[in-house]
Amino acid sequence: MIDAILNYQFMQNAFFAAVLASIACGLIGTIIVEKKLVMLSGGIAHTSFGGIGLGYLLNIEPIYGAFGFAVAASLAIASIRRKIGTGSDTLIGMFWSLGMALGVLFIGFTPGYPPDISSYLFGDILTVRRMDVWLMGALTVFMILAITSLFNYWKAYLFDEEFLRVLGVKSTLLENFLFVMIALAIVILIRVVGIVLVIALLTAPPAAARLYTDNLKKIMGLAVVFGLLFSFSGLTFSYYYDLPSGAVIIITAVLFYFGSVVIKGRNE
Amino acid sequence: MAYAVELKDVSVKYGKINALKEISIQVAEGAFLGIIGPNGGGKTTLLKVILGLIEPEAGEVKIFGNPLSRAVDKIGYVPQISNFDRDFPISVLDVVLMARLGGRVRFFHQYKNEDIKKAEAVLDQLNLLQLKDRQIGKLSGGQLQRVLIARGLAVEPEILLLDEPTANVDASSSSQIYELLKNLNEDKTIIVATHDMAAVSSYFDTLACLNEKLYHHGDKYLDQETTEQVFGCPVDLIAHGHPHHVFAPHGEEENND
Numbered sequence: 001m002i003d004a005i006l007n008y009q010f011m012q013n014a015f016f017a018a019v020l021a022s023i024a025c026g027l028i029g030t031i032i033v034e035k036k037l038v039m040l041s042g043g044i045a046h047t048s049f050g051g052i053g054l055g056y057l058l059n060i061e062p063i064y065g066a067f068g069f070a071v072a073a074s075l076a077i078a079s080i081r082r083k084i085g086t087g088s089d090t091l092i093g094m095f096w097s098l099g100m101a102l103g104v105l106f107i108g109f110t111p112g113y114p115p116d117i118s119s120y121l122f123g124d125i126l127t128v129r130r131m132d133v134w135l136m137g138a139l140t141v142f143m144i145l146a147i148t149s150l151f152n153y154w155k156a157y158l159f160d161e162e163f164l165r166v167l168g169v170k171s172t173l174l175e176n177f178l179f180v181m182i183a184l185a186i187v188i189l190i191r192v193v194g195i196v197l198v199i200a201l202l203t204a205p206p207a208a209a210r211l212y213t214d215n216l217k218k219i220m221g222l223a224v225v226f227g228l229l230f231s232f233s234g235l236t237f238s239y240y241y242d243l244p245s246g247a248v249i250i251i252t253a254v255l256f257y258f259g260s261v262v263i264k265g266r267n268e
Numbered sequence: 269m270a271y272a273v274e275l276k277d278v279s280v281k282y283g284k285i286n287a288l289k290e291i292s293i294q295v296a297e298g299a300f301l302g303i304i305g306p307n308g309g310g311k312t313t314l315l316k317v318i319l320g321l322i323e324p325e326a327g328e329v330k331i332f333g334n335p336l337s338r339a340v341d342k343i344g345y346v347p348q349i350s351n352f353d354r355d356f357p358i359s360v361l362d363v364v365l366m367a368r369l370g371g372r373v374r375f376f377h378q379y380k381n382e383d384i385k386k387a388e389a390v391l392d393q394l395n396l397l398q399l400k401d402r403q404i405g406k407l408s409g410g411q412l413q414r415v416l417i418a419r420g421l422a423v424e425p426e427i428l429l430l431d432e433p434t435a436n437v438d439a440s441s442s443s444q445i446y447e448l449l450k451n452l453n454e455d456k457t458i459i460v461a462t463h464d465m466a467a468v469s470s471y472f473d474t475l476a477c478l479n480e481k482l483y484h485h486g487d488k489y490l491d492q493e494t495t496e497q498v499f500g501c502p503v504d505l506i507a508h509g510h511p512h513h514v515f516a517p518h519g520e521e522e523n524n525d
Contacts, residue, residue, distance in 0.1 A: 034356060079477045149375045156366045158392030159358050161420070164348060166319050168340040214403035 001239050003022035010126060011239070017128040018235050019138040019190040021170045021201070022227030027147050027186035029202040029227075031178065033210070034158050038203055040077060041094035045186045047073035047099030052120050052195075053106030063119065064134065066190060069099065078179045082172070094242045112255075123194030123237055123246030132191050146181060147220075150174075155216055177243075184193045192231065193246040205230065206251035211264040226256065270333030272297040272427050272457040273318055278327030280313055287313045291327070291482050295474075297426075300453045302472035303461045309479040311461035312348075315429050321347055331427070340371060344425030346416045348432045354405040360415050361387060361400040367422035390418045394448065410441025417448070427457045434464045446471045485512070 004011040032041050051069030055062030081088040119127055147154060153174060156164050161171045171187055171253055189198045209222035234249030273295040280288040288310045295301055303311050316322040317329060320336045331339035344367075361384075368383035390460040391397045394414045404412055415434055420428055430449070434442040442464065449458055450471055460472070 034353075035454055036353075063277070080456065150377070151375050152365075152369060152379070153515070155358065155362065156369055159356050160347070160366070162321060162351075162354070163345065163366060165321055166340070166343070166368070167369055167423070169369065170375060173373075210357065213501045214357050214359070219357055 001238060004239065006020050009130065010128075012035055013128045013130055013133050014235055015123045016123055016133045017136060017192050018138075018231035019228065020133070021189050022205075022224050022231050024136075024143060024185045024188040024223075025201050025205055026220055026224030027081050027143060028181055030053055030206040030209070030216070030223050031147075031154065031158060032182065033206045034216070035178075037182065038199060039094050040088065041182050041186065042199045043077065043096045044070050044074045044183055045100075045190075045195050046096045048104035048183075048190065049120070049195050050099040050106065052117065053103035053110075056108040056110045056115050058061060061131075063187065063190065066120070067141045067183075070186050073099065073181055074179035074183040075176060078176055082175075111256060119194070120190060121194045122244060123190065123192050123249075124238075125192050125231070125245040125249075126238055128191050132182045136188045136191070139188050143184060145179055146177070151217075154178075165200045166209065193234075193249055197246050197250045200250045200253055201227070201230070204250075204257045208253075208257045208260045211260045226253075230256065271295055272299065272331070272332060273459070274328075274330040274333075275314075275317070276328040276330075276421060278317055278324045278329065279522050280310070280322060280324050286480055288317070288324070289476075289481050293456060293476060293485055296373075297332075297457055298453070299459075300458055300471065300473045301449070301457075301459045301476060302474070303459065303476045303478055304463060304465070305478035307463065311478055312431055314478060315345075315431055315459070315461055316425075318429060319343060324359075341423065342426045343418035344423040344428045346413075346420040346428065346430040346433060349409065349416060349436050352404070352412075354403065354412070358404055360391070360396060360404060360407070363404060363415055364391060364419045364422050367419045386424075387418075387422050388421045392448060394418050408437075408441070410437040411443065413437055413441070413445060414448070418447070421452070425456065428452065428503050429461065430458070430460045432462055432464075433460060434462065444469060 001011075001061070005015050030137055032038055036046040048066040048070040051065030051067065052062040053065070055065030057067075061065075076090070077091060077095060080091055084091070085156040090206070103117075107117065118124075149247055153169065156169075157171060157174050157178075164171045164174075185202070186195075186198055193201045205221055205223040208226055209219045212222060230249050230253040233252045234245040235242045238245035271294040273293070275291055278288060278291045279286070291314065295311045303314060305311055312427070313322060317324050318331075318336075320329075320340065329336050331342055364387040365383060366381050367389065368379060369377070377485065388397060391400055394417065396411065396414055396418060399407065399411065399415075407415065417428075417430070417433070420430070423485075428449075433445050437445065445494065449460065452458060474486060475484065476482060
């Protein structure tokens with residue numbers, strides 16, 4: 001496989017995609033898990049399917065459509081959520097299905113044979129193109145900068161945003177920014193694990209990392225490492241045994257998490 | 269001299285329900301005020317109005333004679349500990365350091381040495397310094413409560429607002445916390461929302477009784493009539509184990525409102 005990575009461009013793309021996806025899921029996943037935004041992120045991910053459908057219909061790159069839909073959905077959910085308060089559960093559910101419905105509708109309107117959408121739904125790391133890698137890379141760099149440069153504020157925001165407001169910090173700004181970053185992370189991960197499976201890759205690495213440390217920075221770092229482990233296991237199985245990479249990544253991640261719970265549970 | 273906190277005809281509504289109705293209150297500098305009242309009576313809402321977390325529908329809030337926007341650094345806030353996720357991966361020192369973030373977002377912000385020294389000094393003052401690296405989930409309720417007080421103090425405020433500081437702690441921690449507040453009261457104005465009747469008698473010097481409206485504001489001697497109005501039923505204000513009565517047998521009542 002190392003040979004293949006050195007020699008074939010599709011394997012190089014897959015390699016970079018695995019690394020970038022691991023960074024995205026480690027950083028944003030930790031925030032999502034600690035702020036309890038898991039279902040919300042699922043909603044945003046599924047809404048982005050509408051963008052993929054629209055991309056096919058308008059004959060533009062589907063991932064750009066997903067990008068637009070994910071950002072729009074996350075900002076819409078953020079602002080409606082602030083108005084209606086805690087009842088965001090219902091709202092997320094509606095966005096979730098609405099996005100999928102729109103996607104199916106747009107694809108139905110697309111002339112000619114229906115496109116193969118399964119790589120967007122379940123991911124396929126071996127079909128990642130150079131263009132996807134550039135997009136993923138740019139988004140990941142942006143995300144790393146955004147999180148490290150404001151790390152103290154993120155930490156305070158995650159722990160107690162009300163106190164930040166008392167200090168005079170505009171926490172709604174941070175919240176909108178965070179929601180946009182969740183959308184970016186989802187776009188990064190779609191090519192690798194797909195819309196349907198993205199939630200497990202966002203949650204399993206940070207949740208497993210949480211079992212090993214009490215420090216937010218270390219959780220993020222460890223989650224990136226775990227993400228790498230899961231992504232490369234997916235890549236390996238998909239290369240040698242022709243298994244669907246997204247599914248293997250998710251199954252490894254979840255098994256690893258359960259294993260960690262059992263081991264750590266015995267220690268304490 | 270301006271009052272530390274002054275509210276004029278403040279009303280707050282949640283939807284169509286009145287949470288606070290025409291509240292006027294003046295808190296003198298150096299006061300140790302207890303806000304008592306039933307659950308859902310608006311105690312937390314009142315604190316949040318003073319903090320600027322809730323915009324009142326009508327009325328005016330002034331801190332040392334200034335509008336709130338010019339006084340955010342003068343108020344320290346200690347929220348209810350039940351609001352917190354105690355599993356959150358943060359250490360005691362990091363919680364207190366939050367207070368040193370200041371009001372503006374700065375990129376690549378790092379805590380300065382003096383911020384860390386200040387946070388440690390406050391932790392030391394509250395006997396928590398040996399716990400500074402501990403994750404907050406591994407503290408007792410009383411310890412976490414004191415950590416939150418330390419965070420409120422690390423803002424270096426002139427007014428400290430506390431929401432139910434003894435709601436989730438045992439009796440001995442509870443009196444420890446009130447002793448601490450009594451000491452802090454020497455150079456700070458302190459406002460506590462509580463339904464802890466045992467504290468009413470021993471520690472506060474003024475009381476406000478709140479249930480949508482402000483029924484009483486003044487000294488700590490309440491009569492049965494006022495408490496019945498506020499709580500909707502007779503309340504035994506004589507705390508168990510406390511030798512003295514909360515309300516003295518006195519004839520006239522100062523009813524500011």
